[in-house]
Amino acid sequence: MTLLYHADAERGAEWAVLFAERAPEIPFEYRPDAVSPEAVRFLAVWHPAAGMLQRYRNLEVLFSLGAGVDQFDLDDIPKDLPLVRMVEPGIAEGMAEYVSLSVMLLHRHFLDYVGQQRAEVWKLKRFYPTSCLRVGFLGAGMLAQAAIAKLQAFGFTLSAWSRSEKKIEGVTSYHGEDGLNAFLPQCDILVCLLPLTPETRGMLDGALFSKLPKGAAIINCGRGQHLAQSDLLDALASGQLSRAILDVTDPEPLPPGHPFWHHEKIFLTPHTASMTQPHTAVDTVIDNIRRHRAGKTMVGLVDRHSLY
Numbered sequence: 001m002t003l004l005y006h007a008d009a010e011r012g013a014e015w016a017v018l019f020a021e022r023a024p025e026i027p028f029e030y031r032p033d034a035v036s037p038e039a040v041r042f043l044a045v046w047h048p049a050a051g052m053l054q055r056y057r058n059l060e061v062l063f064s065l066g067a068g069v070d071q072f073d074l075d076d077i078p079k080d081l082p083l084v085r086m087v088e089p090g091i092a093e094g095m096a097e098y099v100s101l102s103v104m105l106l107h108r109h110f111l112d113y114v115g116q117q118r119a120e121v122w123k124l125k126r127f128y129p130t131s132c133l134r135v136g137f138l139g140a141g142m143l144a145q146a147a148i149a150k151l152q153a154f155g156f157t158l159s160a161w162s163r164s165e166k167k168i169e170g171v172t173s174y175h176g177e178d179g180l181n182a183f184l185p186q187c188d189i190l191v192c193l194l195p196l197t198p199e200t201r202g203m204l205d206g207a208l209f210s211k212l213p214k215g216a217a218i219i220n221c222g223r224g225q226h227l228a229q230s231d232l233l234d235a236l237a238s239g240q241l242s243r244a245i246l247d248v249t250d251p252e253p254l255p256p257g258h259p260f261w262h263h264e265k266i267f268l269t270p271h272t273a274s275m276t277q278p279h280t281a282v283d284t285v286i287d288n289i290r291r292h293r294a295g296k297t298m299v300g301l302v303d304r305h306s307l308y
């Protein structure tokens, strides 16, 4: 009945301590060689190595250690094996920090001042009340909602788009194809927090940028594959976009000499916007195992059709 945490051993050791404290009835292991594959009923992984699942024939649930599941080859995962993504408060909190920080950096022109300082330029740029800045979210799930809650406290004007209809208190919500066309012109800053699916791959492209207000900025915390890279370069060159803050790229890291590395309008961070936090994630996984055993729906259960 073991849960095998098959990822970074240092964090696995942290999980082991927390599991022993909080759910002593669930055997936990993070050293794959220390458990017989037949005993593994629950497997928690980030990037499963090819063929890994064939080793664990008695799996009842496969947990992703991240919020996304695009790193899995779904053809390799039996259709009747529940796949659960990480929907835990720590990852939401980290994302809320990163998005708020990025929006504030743009709002207060900090990225311009970095360049100015290096050039010994002392020149202020005007800023306006937060309510004048319209921040729009592509994606309205747990991560977007956590960021929205923080930005609401600052008073930004907020909207969100999702594929299917979703209502968020204090936020103008849009959905579907028509909703997207109405949403984009309202975004001075566009934050991408979409899952990567065949429908969203390459969605941040020239056609989408052209519907944003001229001079808009984008923040991509989804996946590198959401972005059409040369379209971004074109939009920055034409001034259609003013800046891009990218936490994700394709590939990661970018190859040496890639135009994004030195682009003065692109700010890169190394896929660090958020991370699963053992202290909170352990409770989420324990709760899900208990739900599974009680025949209840697990939180974060991935729909094999919508892929999130």
Ligand code: GLV
Binding pocket: 065, 066, 067, 068, 069, 091, 275, 276
């Ligand atoms: C990280 O990108 C995640 O999916 O949690």
